[in-house]
Amino acid sequence: MSVRRSTVIFAWILLLPALLYVSVIVAYPLVDTFILSFTDASLKKTTKWVGTVNYDKIFNSTFAEVIVRTFVWTFFSVSIKMIIGTFGAVMLNAAVPGRALFRVLTMPPWIVPMAIGIFMWGWMYNGQFGMISGVLQNMGLVDGPIAFLAHGSTAFWATIITDVWIGVPLVTLYLLASIQAIPQDLYEAAWTDGAGRFYRFRRITLPLLVPAMITMSMLSLIATFNSFDIIWILTQGGPNGDTTTMIIDTYRTAIGSKKYGEGAARAVVICIFLSIFCLLYFRVTHRLASGESR
Amino acid sequence: ADQEISWIYCGDKIDPIHEKYIKEWEGKNAGWKVVPEVVGWAQCQDKATTLAAAGTPVGMAYVGSRTLKEFAENDMIVPVPMTEEEKKSYYPNIVDTVTFEDNQWGVPIAFSTKALYWNKDLFKQAGLDPETPPKTWAEEIAFAKQIKEKTGIAGYGLPAKTFDNTMHQFMHWVYTNNGKVIDGDKIVVDSPEVLAALQAYKDITPYSVEGATAYEQNEIRAIFLDGKAGMIQSGSGAAALLKDTKINWGIAPLPLGPSAKGEGTLLITDSLAIFKGTGVEEKAIEFAKFITSPGPQGEYELQGGAGLTPLRPSPKVDEFVKADPSWKPLIDGIGYGGPEPLFTDYKGFQNAMIDMVQSVVTGKAEPVDALKKAAGELEQYK
Amino acid sequence: MGQLNLKKVQKFYGTYEVLKGVELEVRNGEFVVFVGPSGCGKSTLLRMIAGLDETTAGDIVIDGKRVNDLPPVKRGIAMVFQSYALYPHMTVFENIAFPLRVEKMPEEKLKAKVEHAARILHLDQRLQQKPGMLSGGQRQRVAIGRAIVREPKIFLFDEPLSNLDAALRADMRIELAKLHQQLKATMIYVTHDQVEAMTMADRIVVLNAGEIAQTGAPLELYHKPANTFVAGFIGNPKMNFLPVTCKSVSDAGVEVEYKGQTAIIPVTPRSGMAGATLTLGVRPEHIQVGSGDLTLAVTPSVIERLGAHTVAYASLGGEGENYCAMLPGTAAIRADEEVRTGIRAADCHLFDENGIAFERRAEMTDIDMALFDPAAA
Amino acid sequence: MGQLNLKKVQKFYGTYEVLKGVELEVRNGEFVVFVGPSGCGKSTLLRMIAGLDETTAGDIVIDGKRVNDLPPVKRGIAMVFQSYALYPHMTVFENIAFPLRVEKMPEEKLKAKVEHAARILHLDQRLQQKPGMLSGGQRQRVAIGRAIVREPKIFLFDEPLSNLDAALRADMRIELAKLHQQLKATMIYVTHDQVEAMTMADRIVVLNAGEIAQTGAPLELYHKPANTFVAGFIGNPKMNFLPVTCKSVSDAGVEVEYKGQTAIIPVTPRSGMAGATLTLGVRPEHIQVGSGDLTLAVTPSVIERLGAHTVAYASLGGEGENYCAMLPGTAAIRADEEVRTGIRAADCHLFDENGIAFERRAEMTDIDMALFDPAAA
């Protein structure tokens, strides 16, 4: 007993600094936010307890639209990140000359301050002076300039692509590392049986990458759901609110309109959504991971 | 130790003229220090608000005058009453931009108006008289159409990005048609005058730069500078930049709508707001008035290129306009100009206006419906 | 057909020569085992035959065709990996079916084949399980199943049993032997387990530092090792080596002297040997208690009683040479008590200064020569 | 001192009872080996003795003191792990010195101790290397060195040799035995290798499903297994079991019938056995070619020729019972050719319906009884 208890005590001692730190710096504001969500806090000096009024307001008609849009946006962003990340990881895994350099070249989007990366994309999307529109025009593929951020549908995808771009390096690196952890003998066995490169990828690499992809997509899901800067800098949620996600809406309410109470309620809703999502995810992960250990 | 007046100063660095006058004031007021904190334009207003909301207000901050009502109603700033004499020193209507419930809540420090710029080369190419700018919306739309059809280049630059400026640009149209958004406490936006403006937006969009909703004013201006737009409405800054290009350009008062009573423009001012609860309010007011007094202010705003319109008439301004006639339309509009509407939740107001404009520009809604919808929304922000 | 020819096969890693010109011919249907100390190049050679590693020089010929540049599948080989290399995400069925899926075999035919293989390997009940749920032996069989369905000409095994525990290993050994009889395919098998090599092989190839030390039927290597390396490597416990002096050479054999005793070892003599220092080899299991043609009194320091037999370890003189005897049953000897041990001259092996064996003669009649015929074993 | 007492030691993982009340007494200086099938709880028991796993019920007593709640170091034990658990970032010296550093032993004394241990283990030349550069056997010795310097009362080993290859394993076995003689400390050793158990143990503890099946000296287990489990577990190849019928019981032993033949097995008889179905056990190494007290004609399906002996596998009748004989040398038998094999009644074991052995009598005189005395072995 005593050995066991001293172990548990030691574990808590190890955890305590990080735990204390996070509770003070994050948990406290979290609780504060939670309490705030039941008040009419704003710039006013006095705040009143208003019960669930803020929550009632959330579920008006436009917010439902925002929720749906957020899910769609997140879904596409995470999926595309996974697809491009997997593609990149597979390409960078190939034993070809120069791959060390290629790997380094994958990382800049991750290293550059996010705002700068987004500005660069803003340039790219610019209809008059940007690279994409310019190149398309020069190649004669389109007649006039296309302002990608001007139209609801293109802006929606443009913000997604920028989000993908920022998230892809980490996904790629993680998946690359996971690919390299797949035992070489599986490939040799498949090759011996005549499986070609693509077949090996489809039947071995891909399925064995699934657990890593799940982990990564979950981490990426949380980040994407809360992705703020990209949309804010590129479109501020426009045009016509076509890129307004929950976090943008929350920011507008809380920081823009200074309705701290309402904003806090929205933040709490986001957290609840994410928690449900993560729980589901853990379930799925668990099922997929079982019975596959070698 | 010295008592400090903290000042959130928007921009990349302190203007040397301000620096100079801060020194001067500090010299005259022993024991006082003005501590400016430079914050980028994009974040500076939010920062002042956050600090105040969190309970550590700054002494003074550079804010858009449209926020003053919100601050005042929330008891965050102190009034800065002006004497009649002070009021008179400004161009007409300017004091209105900081006035609410018969009190002044800030000291104007920056001012901008807009005028119409046109590209004479494009006019010529399109078979228009390069020396005749449009005087009415109808002409403006017709010219834009002709340019677009004849040259393939956009006739007009309409900015409609999700950005405060989109609301401003639209307000210019409202004010050149004798419209109003709010009258006292009444939302009067759903009027024929405003509807006409919105309809004009809809009409000119096909001849405007593709993707209006992607651009704010500086981006549209850049397109104009590149010769890729026939007309834009812009402030004084454009003139300064145009001088460096090969473009033949002209500047004229903003074209008028059918119900116009005279030239008009939106008067946008930025003010120094004095925050409540710092203990140095008195001295801050004193400093704010000093730094915006005719001397320092005159020096500051007439540097040219900064895009500022002078706040007060003065012989120096007249001289200046004489030397550079392109200033004339910018100053002439002041007389019939209107202030930015003051709302308790001006961001909410701004977003509603932007939504309205965008839904018309993108063809998502008819002007009538968009206007109705906006009018309804605005009720909750006043 | 599954006939394999290795012609002067060489392998370099950088400048390091792992295989130094290996020459080998494997008949169709033969079961050949590669043995040798760790790092001698067994796996490398096998992987070269498979086509997994490149051949630096020399030819690999299968059924008369040079296959150096062909990928594994075109060589008609199948390989069973030491780690099994089962696909953890696929069921047993899919694992076995994998090579057939690659060939795009029609579903029905595929199913029949997989089920046939599963029956042979007693895996019928496991087809829907994943490898993670199987025991070591079952996994092993799945790996073999995957090799079987391809109906390759040549099976390659790299230490397939080394991950299993002793009991399972014994069972699998027998199953593999049966499988070989059933399929009659050529099999090449790498192991460092003596028992596996002796029991399964038609022919054993002993590799030493990248070279073939000897090739032969198991008992041929046991009874007639070509050199000290093979003599020491085959047999457990290891053969005892005694330094002897050659006294004379006659038709009867070579007369050697060890610590004053002489004995005539019945090997084909060579001339000019008198006076040379030779090495006498005798297997521990050929040492008896009592006297023999050579009699050694030793004091065992360690006695290992295994029930079925007793192993005694002693040191011979100061030279640090170890001497080991394996006596049947529960021999009445004790540690630290001197015992007289006898060696029959007929059981002895004799090697020259270079470690090359003299051809043994005397005991040839002892052994049923038919046993050398692998087909009969 | 290193005297260990296990009193009704139990271990539950959740509701699963891994150890079911183990009772054991280990004398100071004794070398005890735990054997048993995989999953029977050997490692668990060892880890409980070490203090790494908690004891659910019962007492662990070392030198008269209950140690259940003491951490390992206070129990005076040292443990050598199967994986060696060497610290990869430390030199051999630091690895061995680790326990002394923990005690904050003065540098000089520490150095002397480590070097002494290194000398014993022939690691003097390796002290500045890191474990990654060592061979398996050397790593093993470092792990032992780390255990030695602490001078524990009891050494615990969990399958320390299982990662080594056969030759190294044989060497290390002998070295460990010597070490035991040198240190005279109590050693408890877990293995599933028969040879290790038989050769190293003063006493073997056979565990089966969390219970002790039998405790005894190696040869005692070999010659007098208490039940079919131990009989089948000890000895390789496994003992053959034949179903027989008890005909009669007399002073000479029990008369049994197997397929018409009868034989009197010299065991202490029990009454009321007549007519019962018993199990006759005979070890493969006790079967001869020719006839015996019982003679069986069998057709071997597989013959394994290992040089030193030949193992034949046959099936007895349709019951699917396997029959295995280990014949000395190169026996003249062939697969698929019938051969007569004889069994001596004196070599036989007899078990009742519950698998409990009858006490063997006849062969007691055969074995040097002194060998049972572990001190003499």
Place this chain on the structure above:
Amino acid sequence: MSQPALINRYRWYELVGIYAGIFVFLSFILAPFVEGFLVSLKPLSLLFSSPYRFWPENGSFAAYRTMWVSVPGFARYIFNSFFVSIIVTAVVLALVVPAAYAFARFRFRGSGPLLAAFLAVNMFSGAVLLIPLFRLMRSFGVLNTYFAMIVPGVAFLIPSAIWLLRTYMMRIPRELDEAAFVDGASHFYTLRRVILPIAMPGITVVAITTFIGSYAQQFIFALTFNSKTEYMPLPVGLFAYFGRQEVVWNELMAASFVGIAPAVVVIFFLQRYLVSGLTAGAVKQ
């Protein structure tokens, strides 16, 4: 170097395919940088000109010179970023290493939910918590100091660092701890002398990711909690190139490239570590 194994030998069309794939992939990754770089080369007056020309006329590196003049504090911003990031990394490691070890090794009541709770921290974005955080920072009295950026920065980098390091530590064989335990080492001694050195590659990876997270992405906290120009980090400093009328785009881009150069250099030398450390297999002895 030896030749690639046969299985990795590519036919010419496969090579073409791979390089084409890498090209497409890297084009996507690098295109914005190309755009940004071209912008940095163009004189401000030519920035906005059509038709689109890939290679700028009159391109020059002038912006790389003038950027230091127009924002004199820029070198200081880079230094601040480095300084803050190094401290943040150090503090994160100091907190995370023990915590990750506890999560990796010990099962105790509440360890699962606690781990989830740590992860949940990332579910709230910092922007939403700004005001309560501000009050907190004020009550600590750390506003307008380096700590104003360090303190919240650390908190939001802890969760993912714990997650990564825990995964790594779970691969260290448990016997190493047990062996030390048997030898009488205290838990703390074991952590310090055994686990820490072995986990070094994993710790390095966490250090790198934390450093980058802090170096490049800390914007909002710096902006809100610090008012002193001399403490501003790089991302905020970059906004100094935003004037009221004009964004000095060419200098902004030039400054961005200059600003990330130190981090790129660091990454370049550590990339091998990064890839292998992320899932490095069991510790080899």
